[in-house]
Amino acid sequence: MSARVWFRIHRRLFVAGWRRGSQYRAAALGGLIANATFGFLKASVLVAAVRAGGGELGGYDAASITAYTWLSQAFLGSVNLSGRSDLAVRMKDGSIAVDLLRPVDLQTASTAQEVGRALFALLPRGIPLIALGVLVGGMRLPIDRVSLALGALSILAGTTLSFLVVYLVAIAGFWIVETRGLQTAYMITAHFLAGLFVPVTLFPGWLLTLAWATPFPSMLQTPIDVVSGRLEGLSAMSVVAVQLAWIAGALVLGQLITRAGRRRLEVQGG
Amino acid sequence: MAELLRPYRVLLGARVRAQHSYRASFALDLVTSLLIGLVELAEVWVLYRAVDGIGGLDLTSALLVFGLADTAFSIADLLVGHVDTLPQYLRAGTFDVFCLRPQPLLAQLITSDISLRRLSRVGVGVTVLVVAVLANDVPLTPENILLLLLSLLTGSAICIGIFVAAAGAQFFLIDASELTSSRP
Incomplete structure (x- = not known):
């Protein structure tokens, strides 16, 4: 398959996922209201913590902690921190056998669709939450061309990385069929280490090192830091490079495990 | 009364036994x-590593709030948390089965499961609560003990009420079920 054909197929799968995401309007509205409610809760706790710290908390002031809060809520609809995926369901009910018959790569094809669907969520959930942060929280974002481009790349990379790691969770099903326990373990770890409730930068030294040894901060904390302008120039570029390195690693690992798993696959039911 | 409750007791007993029978899965759920x-x-x-106090509460007093809130919430979650599967029943059409049985819908939904795996989370809440009561030098007078127990009872009741109300809203939300989600 030539690179052009590969790209065309995956672009179509991405668009199909995007369209699928656009169909669930009520779900998007429900998610938006839940994310906004938690945004207000998180913002009030974290701003109170900054005030208690005399206007400064681990390098954050009131304005930057507000930006952190609303951006984390805005990206939550796109980045997969729940560990759930369609593939895990297909793995369990046996439809995976059909997927493996298709002349496309299981990993890249399923990830392209999931990322397409997830990025659509930026329109009904991400943008309104950022607008809310700007209007209510007085959040400011850098809007020069370089920061915007780097921010967009970082969101795309963070979302893609989350789905590539969730893919690894799903294909553990080649061996253990039911991956619900693993999905929950992923969710707990990801929520904490990606910096969903508290910025990773507030962690004590050893926990910070532990967090950065995993791909989780690259999923959420990095896009937040780059988009909010907390990291600029070279330091922003280097964290985006770390994201890309994790993506490469997850891609290779996924390919190897899929190859080994194909030989193990036992389809349940009939 | 005892005769009236018997079906529920039998159902709950069956659920409890069912959860024990998959031992490895149950152990993983507990963990x-x-x-x-x-x-x-x-x-x-x-958060408290970075600051000494938030809103007049230091870590030990915040732990008391955490212990009370977490215990109350997890007890509610254990007893009725599974009512949030209602949208799945509604979408799949399996809810009709509940309507055919000669018992109140809510009672059936609540006894349709008991999430014993959440016991370990109740354990965390209770442990924090006990540690916090000791660390804060709360005088263990009868009044204080009564207040603690009453807080847990009413706190759980409030959470149970919210869980049930949120489940009720699902009849109208269905696809927008995340609206009442307790996740960020």
């Missing part, structure tokens, strides 16, 4: 539920 409780505690701790 993940424990982890959820511990990670929530860790988040409070991370």
